[in-house]
Amino acid sequence: MHRENKRFAEGELSSIVIGRAIEVHRALGPGLLESAYQECLAYELKQAGLYVEREKALPIVYKDVKLEHGYRLDLLIEKQLVVELKTVEFLTDVHTAQILTYLRLGEFPLGLLINFHVKMLKEGIRRFAHTPLRIS
Template identity: 70%
Template sequence: MNNRLTEKIIGAAINVHRVLGPGLLESAYQECLFYELEIMGLSVSREVAMPIVYKDIKLDHGYRIDLLVENKVVIELKTVECFTDVYTAQILTYMKLGNYPLGLLINFHTKLLKNGIKRFINTA
């Protein structure tokens, strides 16, 4: 099911990119991808608060997951020239803190969206 779920998400992202192309703000892609996933019948939340728990305290520092699908797949959207290690660390941290099994890092600032997608599996 997890592979089928990420395939659906990637397909929706490709549809959004095909219509809009590169060059827009991340928020535009987020809104359109949210819409696409919802009309597919998937449970999707946006701007999901991600608190940090350190020992006995909970720190709410405004970290937010761009999209969370079926409470399983963290989607982090970017509109950047290229991915950096910081983006990878960010999505892996969100997955670890929320104990989410899968993550997709999607960069809409590419000519072909398939070249701007990285899939992650939480092995922790």
């Protein structure tokens, strides 16, 4: 079902993910564990023909040390969009720092931070873009 090597326009992929996340939230509502939303959203995205990696390990490299399991991304979509899911009262600066770190370490261009513990899901979505530093 996955469309091999398809490249998405910057907003297209995040729009698909947001649409499917809204669908999951409408069906389940707030109040479940993060793992339930992750499972259902991954299912929806695969049904949409997207390549989805769950709990994707993101190693940390520091000098000569490589920590294989430094972090785990909740979802990595089409090898380019990081999706971090939360079920918290409020998103904080720590959540923002977490996804920005994932984007930087993995050199991923886009990220979505989605908090399912809200009445209307659009209130719980934050979009992030990562532009690598270019030193001349």
